[in-house]
Amino acid sequence: MKLLVTGGAGFIGSNFIAYMVQKYPEYEIVNVDALTYCGNADNLAVLEETARYRFVQGRIEDKSFIMDLFEKERFDIVVNFAAESHVDRSLTEPGRFLITNVLGTESLLEASRKYGVKRYHQISTDEVYGDLPLHESAMKFSEDSPICPSSPYAVSKASADLLALAYHRSFDLPVTISRCSNNYGPYQFPEKFIPLMIGRAERNQKIPIYGDGQNVRDWLYVEDHCSAIDMILHQGRCGEIYNIGGCNEYSNLQTASVILEKLQKPESLLTFVRDRSGHDRRYAINPAKIESELGWKPSYTFAEGIDATLQWYRTHQAWLEERLNGEYQAYFAATYPGL
Ligand SMILES: NC(=O)c1ccc[n+]([C@@H]2O[C@H](COP(=O)([O-])OP(=O)(O)OC[C@H]3O[C@@H](n4cnc5c(N)ncnc54)[C@H](O)[C@@H]3O)[C@@H](O)[C@H]2O)c1
Numbered sequence: 001m002k003l004l005v006t007g008g009a010g011f012i013g014s015n016f017i018a019y020m021v022q023k024y025p026e027y028e029i030v031n032v033d034a035l036t037y038c039g040n041a042d043n044l045a046v047l048e049e050t051a052r053y054r055f056v057q058g059r060i061e062d063k064s065f066i067m068d069l070f071e072k073e074r075f076d077i078v079v080n081f082a083a084e085s086h087v088d089r090s091l092t093e094p095g096r097f098l099i100t101n102v103l104g105t106e107s108l109l110e111a112s113r114k115y116g117v118k119r120y121h122q123i124s125t126d127e128v129y130g131d132l133p134l135h136e137s138a139m140k141f142s143e144d145s146p147i148c149p150s151s152p153y154a155v156s157k158a159s160a161d162l163l164a165l166a167y168h169r170s171f172d173l174p175v176t177i178s179r180c181s182n183n184y185g186p187y188q189f190p191e192k193f194i195p196l197m198i199g200r201a202e203r204n205q206k207i208p209i210y211g212d213g214q215n216v217r218d219w220l221y222v223e224d225h226c227s228a229i230d231m232i233l234h235q236g237r238c239g240e241i242y243n244i245g246g247c248n249e250y251s252n253l254q255t256a257s258v259i260l261e262k263l264q265k266p267e268s269l270l271t272f273v274r275d276r277s278g279h280d281r282r283y284a285i286n287p288a289k290i291e292s293e294l295g296w297k298p299s300y301t302f303a304e305g306i307d308a309t310l311q312w313y314r315t316h317q318a319w320l321e322e323r324l325n326g327e328y329q330a331y332f333a334a335t336y337p338g339l
Helices: 011-023 041-047 063-073 087-092 094-114 152-171 193-202 222-235 252-263 288-294 302-315 317-323 327-335
Strands: 002-006 028-033 053-057 077-080 119-125 175-180 182-184 207-210 216-221 241-244 249-251 270-273
Touching (some): 002 063, 011 028, 011 041, 011 222, 041 053, 063 094, 077 094, 077 222, 087 094, 087 152, 087 327, 094 119, 094 152, 119 152, 119 222, 152 175, 175 222, 182 193, 182 222, 193 207, 193 302, 193 317, 207 252, 216 252, 216 302, 222 241, 222 288, 241 288, 249 252, 252 302, 302 317
Parallel strands (some): 002 028, 002 077, 028 053, 077 119, 119 175, 175 241, 182 216, 207 270
Antiparallel strands (some): 216 249
């Protein structure tokens, strides 16, 4: 079996490749990544000596590059993680999100159709559903919830999903889609909430909290996301969408308190800043379909996942330090002025 994984130098993609290499010793994996500001081929440096893993630098929206690669490699499975993934950046540069997330997906779907891949899997997000009211805890997103994206990022992901479904319907391409809630774990770029908190708390720096801090996210440890994708690839039905979530709903303030307590840092580091424009209030996934159809269940509780994450960042200080320099400084200053 030969897999193309795109965006495998990013957070979830690199965890997924490590997971698959270990679990399927007979699979060959090619990782295509543009190495944007958040991509880092060294995340998979441990696989350098592994002959059945290869890294190729390139952009998914570059059609001639993608077509040549498919012609040469004849992939069985394509898993598309590659994306511009940060909502805040989509508010300042929406066009970049459309190019990578929509046109990049179209380029991969075209190549998958032309070269007859056996499965195309699109990595999507719960953000395509928009948000839920804060105090209606019984309301959760199921696969047939309406698509109602709030941010340019979410619009680009929803568009890619619809395109993938159209390729299934129009061309019989064997497509599956997964929509996961917020991930956390090793190798997550520190612009995202949990590693941002860890990095700043450990340096005794002020930690920005958007608005009133009551926005709720449904957290899933990244390895549990990887196991769900694995199950969908091997047992999922084509043309289907599978929601993935761990039913770990916490407000941003609650998450912040858990991390500060574990790091033994004061809550006074938390600093309320002007809310993100259009900020989604609450996400919550109903994972009943993937649980009942495929037998998937997360294996980490939130407390276990946070401990594993803190331990990883503790032992990978140099990795974090490198990410916090350069372009990141300008991004942080522009996003959180005065901090
Ligand atoms: N992080 C989450 O909580 C979360 C939750 C649900 C879904 N997702 C989805 O999972 C996927 C991966 O997210 P992540 O958090 O690992 O993102 P990430 O930003 O850490 O990684 C994205 C990777 O894609 C690469 N990339 C960007 N543009 C590219 C292009 N044009 N061509 C090739 N490669 C390109 C980057 O270099 C990077 O390595 C995304 O599709 C995202 O929408 C993420």
